[in-house]
Amino acid sequence: xxxxxxxxxxxxxxxxxxxELSINNAKAVSAHLDACQECSALAEQFRATSKSLSRWTVxxxxxxxxxxxxxxxxxxxxxxxxxxxxxxxxxNFWNWRxxxxxxxxxxxxxxxxxxxxFSISSYERRVDSxxxxxxxxxxxxxxxHYASTRAEGGLNPAPPPPSPSAVAGxxxxxxxxxxxxxxxxxxxxxxxxAPPETTAPMIARTVSLTVVVKDFAAARASLDNILxxxxxxxxxxxxxxxxxxxxxxxxxxxxxxxxxxxxxxxLRALGRVENESQSGEEVGQQHADLVQRLKTxxxxxxxxxxxxxxxxxxxxxxxxxxxxxxxxxxxxxxxEAEQKALEHRVDFATVELQLSEMxxxxxxxxxxxxxxxxxxxxxxxxxxxxxxxxxxxLFFVEYGPALLIWLAILGAPIFFIWRxxxxxxxxx
Amino acid sequence: xxxASRAFVLDSEAAHPTTMNDTSRSANAETPGAPETDEQxxxxxxxxxxxxxxVLFQRxxxxxxxxxxxxxxxPSLAEELTQESFLAVLRASSxxxxxxxxxxxxxxxxxxxxxxxxxxAAFRATFLGAQPGPHEPTVESGIAAxxxxxxAVGRLTHLDREVLMLREFEEMSxxxxxxxxxxxxxxxxxxxxxxxxxxxGLLAAPAPQLNSGQAVSPEELP
Numbered sequence: 001x002x003x004x005x006x007x008x009x010x011x012x013x014x015x016x017x018x019x020e021l022s023i024n025n026a027k028a029v030s031a032h033l034d035a036c037q038e039c040s041a042l043a044e045q046f047r048a049t050s051k052s053l054s055r056w057t058v059x060x061x062x063x064x065x066x067x068x069x070x071x072x073x074x075x076x077x078x079x080x081x082x083x084x085x086x087x088x089x090x091x092n093f094w095n096w097r098x099x100x101x102x103x104x105x106x107x108x109x110x111x112x113x114x115x116x117x118f119s120i121s122s123y124e125r126r127v128d129s130x131x132x133x134x135x136x137x138x139x140x141x142x143x144x145h146y147a148s149t150r151a152e153g154g155l156n157p158a159p160p161p162p163s164p165s166a167v168a169g170x171x172x173x174x175x176x177x178x179x180x181x182x183x184x185x186x187x188x189x190x191x192x193x194a195p196p197e198t199t200a201p202m203i204a205r206t207v208s209l210t211v212v213v214k215d216f217a218a219a220r221a222s223l224d225n226i227l228x229x230x231x232x233x234x235x236x237x238x239x240x241x242x243x244x245x246x247x248x249x250x251x252x253x254x255x256x257x258x259x260x261x262x263x264x265x266x267l268r269a270l271g272r273v274e275n276e277s278q279s280g281e282e283v284g285q286q287h288a289d290l291v292q293r294l295k296t297x298x299x300x301x302x303x304x305x306x307x308x309x310x311x312x313x314x315x316x317x318x319x320x321x322x323x324x325x326x327x328x329x330x331x332x333x334x335x336e337a338e339q340k341a342l343e344h345r346v347d348f349a350t351v352e353l354q355l356s357e358m359x360x361x362x363x364x365x366x367x368x369x370x371x372x373x374x375x376x377x378x379x380x381x382x383x384x385x386x387x388x389x390x391x392x393x394l395f396f397v398e399y400g401p402a403l404l405i406w407l408a409i410l411g412a413p414i415f416f417i418w419r420x421x422x423x424x425x426x427x428x
Numbered sequence: 429x430x431x432a433s434r435a436f437v438l439d440s441e442a443a444h445p446t447t448m449n450d451t452s453r454s455a456n457a458e459t460p461g462a463p464e465t466d467e468q469x470x471x472x473x474x475x476x477x478x479x480x481x482x483v484l485f486q487r488x489x490x491x492x493x494x495x496x497x498x499x500x501x502x503p504s505l506a507e508e509l510t511q512e513s514f515l516a517v518l519r520a521s522s523x524x525x526x527x528x529x530x531x532x533x534x535x536x537x538x539x540x541x542x543x544x545x546x547x548x549a550a551f552r553a554t555f556l557g558a559q560p561g562p563h564e565p566t567v568e569s570g571i572a573a574x575x576x577x578x579x580a581v582g583r584l585t586h587l588d589r590e591v592l593m594l595r596e597f598e599e600m601s602x603x604x605x606x607x608x609x610x611x612x613x614x615x616x617x618x619x620x621x622x623x624x625x626x627x628x629g630l631l632a633a634p635a636p637q638l639n640s641g642q643a644v645s646p647e648e649l650p
Contacts (some may be wrong), residue, residue, distance in 0.1 A: 011618065011621045015602075020617075049624055049628045050596060053577060055573050056574055056578060057574065058498065061493035063510070065485045067511070420554045424549070424550035425546060
């Protein structure tokens with residue numbers, strides 16, 4: 001029916017027949033139906049369709065109220081109603097779909113688990129690669145040292161002694177295995193090969209101090225005086241003088257350990273102490289271990305030299321012994337330098353000092369105008385936007401193929417299951 | 429017994445209410461001496477009256493069974509869903525508030541139960557390979573014209589079919605249908621018009637021939 005030729009739409013005719021129109025609209029449609037044969041025929045078709053539907057009858061329900069109310073009302077909740085076997089629990093364990101879906105799901109879960117475990121393990125390997133390499137280097141150095149000692153023949157076929165820290169773990173062996181660290185004044189005797197006998201602890205002290213001062217220039221001058229008075233020195237200095245912000249002075253000071261307390265008192269007097277922390281590291285075990293290794297290396301060197309002087313052999317053998325002497329000498333010097341650094345850490349305490357100026361903001365025109373700051377912010381914003389966009393692109397470039405593969409592996413079964421579910425839903 | 433009360437002709441604009449607030453379609457008017465309305469009976473049920481529930485059950489047993497019977501293929505399943513709906517009404521009676529017609533309330537419960545059943549059945553068919561229940565043989569109806577109607581209705585789209593059946597068999601107003609299905613009122617009218625037009629064409633076309641005793645496939649049934 002062409003709606004443009006009629007004053008009422010076909011849907012209005014239908015609604016009129018259904019009694020869904022207001023009185024005014026119903027009167028208008030009724031009048032139109034009386035006048036328009038086409039719309040009247042349409043109405044007749046609607047009536048005929050509905051009349052034909054009335055032939056779809058339903059048989060009488062056979063159940064009675066008593067059949068289910070007593071049993072049903074006695075049950076506490078609908079969910080507690082046991083499902084009828086054969087209708088609600090219709091599971092055929094030999095059905096291929098059950099096994100396909102279950103197997104596929106288990107396979108996907110195993111794959112995901114494998115990927116996760118592999119990723120975690122590879123990440124841990126990357127994290128541990130540096131320490132492991134360092135450890136392997138140390139172990140190979142020890143092994144080569146031990147091998148060279150054995151190759152000397154008759155020098156000392158026994159394996160190198162365990163480290164004091166390892167032996168210290170055995171109960172009752174502490175006094176035998178862990179040599180007492182020497183006092184600062186007695187450390188020189190160790191170089192001669194004599195075992196240390198003092199029991200004074202070796203502590204490397206570190207102090208962190210933050211002081212807020214009123215007069216920044218005067219505080220710096222006072223700091224120089226303090227260092228000179230306590231025979232200390234500054235290992236590192238950093239001065240920051242930003243505009244419209246407090247000036248800061250950061251220094252890493254070295255102060256003789258006996259003078260530490262007095263030096264700290266003098267530094268506190270520079271201004272208001274904002275933060276202070278002190279710590280001490282016991283390096284006696286480390287030092288003892290180093291001394292023992294140094295002694296062993298020196299013994300080895302002496303044996304090599306004795307071999308070189310007392311025994312005769314081929315030129316090739318002589319050259320090989322000299323090479324070993326040079327190598328051991330290098331190790332000895334390295335350990336001596338390490339020993340000196342360690343002793344220096346004990347002899348000179350470290351003071352991490354930060355001086356901050358007590359700052360009062362000044363009213364005035366900032367060096368950067370508002371427009372300039374806006375411009376800078378805009379440029380930074382563009383940079384940030386570009387960087388974030390680039391990061392997203394890089395992420396998808398790097399992980400996109402893997403994501404696509406996993407999407408295909410996991411998405412395809414989900415898609416087919418969903419499609420089948422929709423189809424079944426339409427059938428039921 | 430035939431479901432004759434649901435077979436009607438779209439003829440009268442006065443016989444049917446136009447809004448849910450119109451209680452004239454309730455089973456009985458509120459006149460002195462006349463039986464109580466559905467809403468009054470339901471309030472009595474909420475107070476613990478088993479007689480009132482019996483009356484409601486007698487009034488709506490067959491309409492609700494017809495609602496399910498036309499939507500599922502298994503008669504025993506239709507009975508079971510009908511019983512489940514009445515049990516749900518009984519269990520929720522203490523929370524009942526007469527803000528709408530009881531009839532709408534009852535069919536809303538029935539529709540939810542039907543949706544739940546369809547969802548579970550589709551899940552079972554998808555994941556467990558369980559097939560729908562036994563289909564009713566065509567010989568049971570015995571009328572070729574009825575079979576043709578069922579097949580024609582089954583070929584409508586799901587939503588069009590639902591709107592048409594709610595209107596034709598459950599006699600719901602457009603507003604009630606829109607509230608039950610969660611559709612705008614104009615959408616209900618448009619879909620109903622489209623369903624009726626399509627059904628007219630399907631009924632006019634020659635129906636596919638089926639052998640006697642052959643089960644109707646689920647695709648061909650609503």
